[in-house]
Amino acid sequence: MTRVYDDTDIAAALRRHEHKDLLRFITCGSVDDGKSTLIGRLLHDSKRLFEDQLAALAADSRRHGTQGENIDYALLLDGLAAEREQGITIDVAYRFFDTERRKFIVADCPGHEQYTRNMATGASTADLAVVLVDARKGLLPQTRRHTYIASLLGLRHVVLAVNKMDLVGYDFAVFETIANEYAALASSLGIPHVQCIPLSALQGDNLIERSQAMPWYDGPALLEYLDTVQVDRVEAEGGFRLPVQWVQRPDRRDADRDFRGYAGTLVAGRVAPGGAVVVLPAGRRSRVARVLGPEGARESAVAGQAIMLVLEDEIDVSRGDVIAAGDDAPEVSDQFAAHVLWMGEGQLLPGRPYWLKLGTRTVGATVSALKHKVDVDTQASLAATHLDLNEVGYVNLSLDQAIAFEPYAKNRALGGFILIDRIDNTTVAAGTLDFALRRAGNLHWQHIDVDRATRARSLGQAPRCVWFTGLSGSGKSTIANLVDRRLQAMGLHAFVLDGDNVRHGLNRDLGFTDEDRVENLRRVGEVARLMTDAGLIVLVSFISPFRAERRTARALFGEGEFLEVFVDTPMAVAEARDVKGLYAKARRGDLPNFTGIDSPYEAPEAAELVLDTTSAPAEELAERVVAMLLGRG
Ligand SMILES: Nc1ncnc2c1ncn2[C@@H]1O[C@H](COP(=O)(O)OS(=O)(=O)O)[C@@H](OP(=O)(O)O)[C@H]1O
Numbered sequence: 001m002t003r004v005y006d007d008t009d010i011a012a013a014l015r016r017h018e019h020k021d022l023l024r025f026i027t028c029g030s031v032d033d034g035k036s037t038l039i040g041r042l043l044h045d046s047k048r049l050f051e052d053q054l055a056a057l058a059a060d061s062r063r064h065g066t067q068g069e070n071i072d073y074a075l076l077l078d079g080l081a082a083e084r085e086q087g088i089t090i091d092v093a094y095r096f097f098d099t100e101r102r103k104f105i106v107a108d109c110p111g112h113e114q115y116t117r118n119m120a121t122g123a124s125t126a127d128l129a130v131v132l133v134d135a136r137k138g139l140l141p142q143t144r145r146h147t148y149i150a151s152l153l154g155l156r157h158v159v160l161a162v163n164k165m166d167l168v169g170y171d172f173a174v175f176e177t178i179a180n181e182y183a184a185l186a187s188s189l190g191i192p193h194v195q196c197i198p199l200s201a202l203q204g205d206n207l208i209e210r211s212q213a214m215p216w217y218d219g220p221a222l223l224e225y226l227d228t229v230q231v232d233r234v235e236a237e238g239g240f241r242l243p244v245q246w247v248q249r250p251d252r253r254d255a256d257r258d259f260r261g262y263a264g265t266l267v268a269g270r271v272a273p274g275g276a277v278v279v280l281p282a283g284r285r286s287r288v289a290r291v292l293g294p295e296g297a298r299e300s301a302v303a304g305q306a307i308m309l310v311l312e313d314e315i316d317v318s319r320g321d322v323i324a325a326g327d328d329a330p331e332v333s334d335q336f337a338a339h340v341l342w343m344g345e346g347q348l349l350p351g352r353p354y355w356l357k358l359g360t361r362t363v364g365a366t367v368s369a370l371k372h373k374v375d376v377d378t379q380a381s382l383a384a385t386h387l388d389l390n391e392v393g394y395v396n397l398s399l400d401q402a403i404a405f406e407p408y409a410k411n412r413a414l415g416g417f418i419l420i421d422r423i424d425n426t427t428v429a430a431g432t433l434d435f436a437l438r439r440a441g442n443l444h445w446q447h448i449d450v451d452r453a454t455r456a457r458s459l460g461q462a463p464r465c466v467w468f469t470g471l472s473g474s475g476k477s478t479i480a481n482l483v484d485r486r487l488q489a490m491g492l493h494a495f496v497l498d499g500d501n502v503r504h505g506l507n508r509d510l511g512f513t514d515e516d517r518v519e520n521l522r523r524v525g526e527v528a529r530l531m532t533d534a535g536l537i538v539l540v541s542f543i544s545p546f547r548a549e550r551r552t553a554r555a556l557f558g559e560g561e562f563l564e565v566f567v568d569t570p571m572a573v574a575e576a577r578d579v580k581g582l583y584a585k586a587r588r589g590d591l592p593n594f595t596g597i598d599s600p601y602e603a604p605e606a607a608e609l610v611l612d613t614t615s616a617p618a619e620e621l622a623e624r625v626v627a628m629l630l631g632r633g
Pocket residue numbers: 471472473477498499500503512516517518520521541542543544545580582591592593594595
């Protein structure tokens with residue numbers, strides 16, 4: 001029977017070992033700290049490897065290994081081909097092993113500094129981190145970074161494995177200096193439980209059994225510690241929380257036609273029939289009628305169990321809601337202070353819309369302010385306007401709907417989130433909610449009696465936002481101006497918002513970096529929306545080079561109200577026109593971040609209208625816009 005499992009076998013293995021307690025841990029350290037050797041040896045020496053695997057390993061070691069004729073334990077973990085080629089670990093590899101007492105899932109996190117995001121991935125579900133250092137080198141910037149990420153992701157237990165003690169003559173003084181320095185670091189980060197263990201992964205000292213080589217150490221060997229440590233699981237305390245994964249609706253063939261069950265995994269507390277509940281974010285109240293598990297009705301359920309709840313009253317509950325204890329419910333908010341670890345290839349830009357997924361709920365979100373970024377090596381706060389790959393920032397988040405949440409430190413399931421790019425659906429950040437911003441609860445919509453429709457009627461027109469986008473000099477202002485004149489002549493009420501003009505006033509504080517353009521467009525979108533609320537036809541003439549911001553603007557308007565017009569002029573033509581001499585300036589290097597030269601322009605993919613300014617005069621193109629507006633297009 002094999003006892004070292006691949007990812008795919010984990011579920012099956014877990015079923016076989018259901019009665020045993022599970023400890024999830026991550027290992028992290030620098031490339032040369034001997035991490036892979038340590039885990040390989042841990043698996044090997046705990047007799048979880050079997051003969052055929054050992055034979056394969058011996059053959060591999062001779063081919064790829066760095067240990068001559070000896071077995072290279074590092075190869076046990078190097079699942080990815082690329083790792084072998086580069087000699088560094090580049091992704092999280094999960095391994096499963098067990099002892100008589102416990103089963104373990106190890107996420108082996110990369111040491112290379114480019115791969116902080118992989119560590120965050122591994123740490124988000126772990127109970128404990130094993131941080132490796134080389135006894136000869138002591139704490140390195142990576143050690144600090146990994147410890148910071150571990151604390152950010154709520155790990156309350158860290159083992160500092162001081163490896164390669166054999167190479168420092170098993171010297172107590174070396175160990176003591178490192179251990180003291182690390183204890184200070186962990187305490188400054190608020191990590192409550194730290195165990196420092198001196199060991200040699202290569203020699204097997206203090207790995208499985210206590211080593212004779214270091215009689216001065218009277219603590220546990222690594223495996224012994226992992227086997228017995230009692231991890232804090234804060235989720236077990238307090239009122240229960242059930243993020244609803246799916247709703248079982250009544251089936252017409254069902255004997256019990258009123259049956260309505262809410263299924264999910266309990267992420268905190270304990271629930272039993274009769275208990276008062278509140279459904280969030282709406283705040284509807286009821287009581288638990290029944291608690292169902294896979295084997296039928298049960299008397300209660302606790303955090304970690306997958307259940308279905310049946311309530312006494314028929315109330316509206318949908319996927320993404322949180323059912324919680326009526327007398328101890330989480331808060332609801334739509335504005336937060338949060339930490340984010342940026343994993344996107346592009347930059348995080350405040351003001352750009354993302355999807356935020358927290359538990360079973362997905363809502364629209366923007367970073368409304370980037371307060372600072374954190375230097376993960378020193379934990380210093382640095383001023384920043386954006387985040388790059390692997391950077392950590394402290395931000396204000398604004399959601400387009402309120403959600404039930406808890407601070408991450410209290411509950412990882414209701415405080416941990418990811419941000420998803422709206423265009424390509426990739427995960428671009430992992431984050432932790434710290435607290436709700438007070439203003440969220442204190443702001444309300446003020447009702448105004450004269451509504452949008454009434455205003456539009458009194459102006460005798462349908463409000464619209466016509467959004468011209470195109471390169472500088474493409475012809476946006478020229479055409480918008482002609483459209484404005486025509487509408488005016490027809491007795492309609494229009495207004496031109498032109499980039500150049502708005503940048504003289506409202507947006508005077510903004511320049512042409514990506515982050516400033518995002519904010520520029522966010523503001524003008526909001527202004528355009530207010531103007532359509534007032535009943536106007538708004539002609540927005542901004543380069544608006546990014547798809548994401550045009551999409552955000554569109555989302556502010558009702559169906560059919562937002563009309564995107566791509567003023568399609570080839571770069572060479574716009575540059576030849578060079579109305580304001582800006583292209584020449586940019587080519588000389590006197591105007592940085594110029595669109596089309598050293599700042600991107602993302603052409604629309606589905607504009608309502610595309611105007612080719614090289615094939616028709618401006619007047620004719622303006623006429624096409626008017627025709628579209630009047631429904632004659
Ligand atoms: N670096 C750089 N890049 C692009 N444009 C620049 C730059 N510096 C100044 N200008 C002038 O600013 C006008 C564009 O402002 P916008 O607000 O429309 O730009 S954006 O939508 O925020 O990208 C633009 O006006 P138009 O030529 O009418 O498009 C330029 O005149």
